[in-house]
Amino acid sequence: MATLACLLEATAPKSGNVHRGADFEDLTFVDLATSGVAIGAAIDRLLAGDEKGRRLGRLVLAAVDAMRGACGSNAYLGTILLIAPLALARDGAPLGTGVAEVLRSLTAADARDIYEAIRRAAPGGLGKAEEHDVSGDAPSDLLVAMRAAADRDLVARQYANGFAEVVNEAAPLVEGVRASGMSLSAAIVFAHVSLIARHGDSLIARKCGQETSLAAAARAQRVLDAGAAGTEDYLTAMADFDFWLRSDGHRRNPGTTADIIGAALFALLREGRLPPPWR
Numbered sequence: 001m002a003t004l005a006c007l008l009e010a011t012a013p014k015s016g017n018v019h020r021g022a023d024f025e026d027l028t029f030v031d032l033a034t035s036g037v038a039i040g041a042a043i044d045r046l047l048a049g050d051e052k053g054r055r056l057g058r059l060v061l062a063a064v065d066a067m068r069g070a071c072g073s074n075a076y077l078g079t080i081l082l083i084a085p086l087a088l089a090r091d092g093a094p095l096g097t098g099v100a101e102v103l104r105s106l107t108a109a110d111a112r113d114i115y116e117a118i119r120r121a122a123p124g125g126l127g128k129a130e131e132h133d134v135s136g137d138a139p140s141d142l143l144v145a146m147r148a149a150a151d152r153d154l155v156a157r158q159y160a161n162g163f164a165e166v167v168n169e170a171a172p173l174v175e176g177v178r179a180s181g182m183s184l185s186a187a188i189v190f191a192h193v194s195l196i197a198r199h200g201d202s203l204i205a206r207k208c209g210q211e212t213s214l215a216a217a218a219r220a221q222r223v224l225d226a227g228a229a230g231t232e233d234y235l236t237a238m239a240d241f242d243f244w245l246r247s248d249g250h251r252r253n254p255g256t257t258a259d260i261i262g263a264a265l266f267a268l269l270r271e272g273r274l275p276p277p278w279r
Contacts, residue, residue: 035071
């Protein structure tokens with residue numbers, strides 16, 4: 001399911017992101033596809049092992065190492081940080097409940113492993129934080145660090161609010177739009193631009209500043225206001241938005257929103273709410 005979520009997310013032609021029709025100089029669609037396969041295999045191995053080894057920190061670190069081995073770059077750190085707690089949620093429980101249980105069980109060892117995983121992934125635009133900087137020692141309580149970063153990072157916010165944007169916003173959005181008759185790819189693209197309109201994008205904010213993230217949100221809203229999804233006006237506005245995001249050397253890449261989409265797809269797959277075919 002993790003592999004499939006990564007592949008479905010990467011294949012959809014989302015504005016400003018790498019997909020099957022658009023590569024970056026330092027990240028390609030093949031990087032995303034091969035990393036998705038490697039991540040899924042790493043999760044499978046750990047979940048099939050000893051119960052004591054099924055810790056979030058170990059899972060994140062194993063998935064990041066698999067990703068780095070597959071493509072040598074940071075293709076999916078944010079997605080891994082979001083999918084891993086969803087994968088560890090106990091069977092039979094609603095995902096919101098299951099994730100909350102996983103987060104309550106975190107230990108200092110989990111925090112150390114996750115900090116190490118982030119350092120190994122070497123994400124761009126992190127900068128320095130006054131508290132809980134990833135270049136320093138990990139806190140004994142990972143959630144303290146995530147809460148401190150929640151106002152500036154949408155991935156960290158999921159750890160602070162019980163994955164609200166993933167489970168209660170992005171997943172129902174993809175599911176609802178697809179139920180209206182859109183293809184899954186078109187539904188992913190629509191959900192992606194809708195989330196940018198609501199939240200901006202944390203990666204854009206880190207790399208280019210909060211004003212640019214707010215500008216991205218405003219431009220995304222103009223796409224939604226242009227016309228119904230699939231109409232000529234909507235597609236024209238989406239193409240303009242995509243061009244703006246890809247300008248300035250891809251620094252406006254809305255990567256955090258892509259991570260949220262990938263996690264939402266995994267959540268839908270995990271709960272059996274995204275059956276094939278996906279054409």
